[in-house]
Amino acid sequence: MPNATAxxxxxPSSEYRTLLLAIDGGVATITLNRPEQRNAVGDGMREELVxxxxxxxRDNGVRAIVLTGAPPAFCAGADLAAGEDTFxxxxxxxxxxxxxxxxxxxxxxxxxxVNGHAIGLGLTLALQCDIRFFAGDARYGxxxxxxxxxxxxxxxxxxxxxxxxxxxxxILLTGxxxxxxxxxxxxxxxxxxxxxxxxxxxxxxxxxxxTNTAPMSVAASKRLLWDSFDLDRAAVGRRETEIxxxxxxxxxxxxxVRAFQAGRPPEWSGNPVDPTVPG
Numbered sequence: 001m002p003n004a005t006a007x008x009x010x011x012p013s014s015e016y017r018t019l020l021l022a023i024d025g026g027v028a029t030i031t032l033n034r035p036e037q038r039n040a041v042g043d044g045m046r047e048e049l050v051x052x053x054x055x056x057x058r059d060n061g062v063r064a065i066v067l068t069g070a071p072p073a074f075c076a077g078a079d080l081a082a083g084e085d086t087f088x089x090x091x092x093x094x095x096x097x098x099x100x101x102x103x104x105x106x107x108x109x110x111x112x113x114v115n116g117h118a119i120g121l122g123l124t125l126a127l128q129c130d131i132r133f134f135a136g137d138a139r140y141g142x143x144x145x146x147x148x149x150x151x152x153x154x155x156x157x158x159x160x161x162x163x164x165x166x167x168x169x170x171i172l173l174t175g176x177x178x179x180x181x182x183x184x185x186x187x188x189x190x191x192x193x194x195x196x197x198x199x200x201x202x203x204x205x206x207x208x209x210x211t212n213t214a215p216m217s218v219a220a221s222k223r224l225l226w227d228s229f230d231l232d233r234a235a236v237g238r239r240e241t242e243i244x245x246x247x248x249x250x251x252x253x254x255x256x257v258r259a260f261q262a263g264r265p266p267e268w269s270g271n272p273v274d275p276t277v278p279g
Contacts, residue, residue, distance in 0.1 A: 018045040020070075021052050026063035026210030027203060028056045028108075035070040041121050042079025049125075050101045057106045060271050063210035065106070066202045067129060068113035071195075074138070075122025098153025103128040104226045107219040107272035109209055113202035115195050119177070120144055124153035127162070130222060131205065132189035133198050134180035140188070141177035161229050163187040214252045216270035 020031040030052050032039035056062045069075050098121060103110040112129035117138045124142060126132055134140070142151040142159075151159075151172050159168035167186050170176075184192040193201055209218065220243045228236050247253055252270045259266035 016048045016052070018043050019048050019052055021055070023059075023062060025207055026061060027206040028052075028059075028062045028065045029203070030056070030065060030067050032067075032069040032075050035073075037079060038073035038076035038117065039069040039122070040076040040079040041125075046099050050099050053099075053101045053103065053106055057108060057272075060215075062108060063213075063215055063272075064206035065103075065108050065110045066113055066199070066206050067103070067110060067126070068115055068199050068202070069118075069122075071116060073116040073122075074112075074114045074118040074135075075125060076117060077120030077122045077143070098124055098128065102154065104130065104222075107222070108215075109206070109218060109222060111202045111206055112189075113199045114138070114140075114180075114189070115198040120147075120151075121153060124151060124155045124158075127155060127158045127188065128153060130225075131202075133191040133193060133202050134183045134189045135195035135198050136180040136192045137195065138180055139177045140180065140183050141175060142171050143175040143177065145173065146175035157229075211265055214247070214256060214266070214268050214270060215272040216250060216252060216268075217247055219272035220247065 016033075018032070018034050020029075020033045022029050022031075030049070032045065032049075034040060034043065034045065053065075056065050103112075103125075109131065110129040112126040112132040114123075114126050114132060114134045115138075116135055118126055118140050120141070120143050123140050142155055144151050150156075155172065156168075159171060162168075163171070163186050171186070178186075180189075180192040183189055191201060224236065224239050224243065227239070231239070247270075250270050252266075252268050255266050255268060
């Protein structure tokens with residue numbers, strides 16, 4: 001496990017008001033950093049998170065990304081500092097997409113280390129990630145119907161596909177909150193842990209990905225995994241064949257076997273974004 005104090009900030013994109021961005025051993029850690037506001041989304045956080053995501057995706061040295069929040073919360077959702085006008089005055093160019101670059105569009109795996117409360121937009125941002133670990137005693141919910149609006153950040157697309165229509169309806173139509181145990185029971189994440197164990201567990205998985213998995217293979221698998229929501233069985237089969245043919249033509253397909261047989265870490269030469277690998 002890496003020591004958090006050893007994380008070195010990325011430059012120049014690491015100079016944010018609302019985020020902390022650091023990289024260590026191929027893993028970028030993005031921390032939502034407005035602790036006095038429980039990391040509520042405001043003060044340019046949306047734009048800064050997009051910039052951080054893009055910086056990580058461009059950097060071939062980054063193999064996996066962990067998204068977390070400065071304790072004690074992950075993200076309390078939209079900043080309500082504007083009072084009753086928070087949702088009533090959306091402004092020109094309003095979009096309910098959450099952020100312009102959802103985590104599923106990146107070529108690197110994104111792990112949400114949901115180490116505290118995640119409400120509204122805070123939870124829907126986590127749902128855009130590939131893997132989610134939840135703190136057991138925190139509260140979660142897509143509460144927007146209790147604020148006079150509706151769930152955002154593609155929650156009406158993601159939730160039915162993650163948890164089924166019945167559970168999605170319970171989450172979206174009641175706006176009720178629940179703990180991390182219920183979140184994992186519903187299918188929103190794969191692990192429930194004590195709050196102080198969430199980030200270390202996410203980093204452990206991220207470093208395993210960064211060391212042991214082929215970046216081209218992971219990127220192609222991630223794209224197909226998310227695209228499969230809108231593909232039929234035959235289309236998925238065709239895509240899997242196309243991807244296999246492309247990656248098997250690369251030296252990484254040989255290196256994976258060489259490394260396994262030699263009992264050593266692999267030395268991958270491929271990049272996550274490769275024009276020869278079907279998207």
